[in-house]
Amino acid sequence: MSRVKVKDLEFELSIPEEKLLAAVEKVAEQMNKDLEGKNPLMVCVLNGSFMFASDLMKRLTIPCEISFVKLSSYSGTGSTGKVKELIGLNENIEGRTVVLLEDIVDTGLTIINTVEQVKQxxxxxxxxATMLFKPDACKRDVTLDYVGMDIPNDFIVGYGLDYDGYGRNLKDIYTVVE
Structure with missing residues (x-):
């Protein structure tokens, strides 16, 4: 599909599934080298990163575990500026290497808040590790160890990303048509 409608907005294809999976493969290869012997705990930040986490885990050859946290900072097409922790991390992570798996880093607010909570x-x-990074939208000094790809500062859906809860199921990524 070259165009889709999600709720009241039109979107056009911007990143096909093949390109997304190639980016995931690149991230997995780097993690397999960097994290060898560290027994990392992968922490998938829900809801958006579930597809990235699933595809990544299938490509990791190192021993690792996965857990999930649910955070929210968006409403509609924009950030609310506030991060709410909805479901926390239950594992004991003391002394472990933790890798946060994000779908997208744009303003940097969510990931900075999450890193600080985990460090405590x-x-x-x-x-x-983030599948997508919007450097032009980033308002904070963030450290990203693994980036699938940089993208423009456009509103997108698909591959786990949503518009008011819809569009996450699309296998490709679509950009809003202005």
Missing amino acids: MGPADVKV
């Missing part, structure tokens, strides 16, 4: 739990190291 005493891990040996906290790393950040």
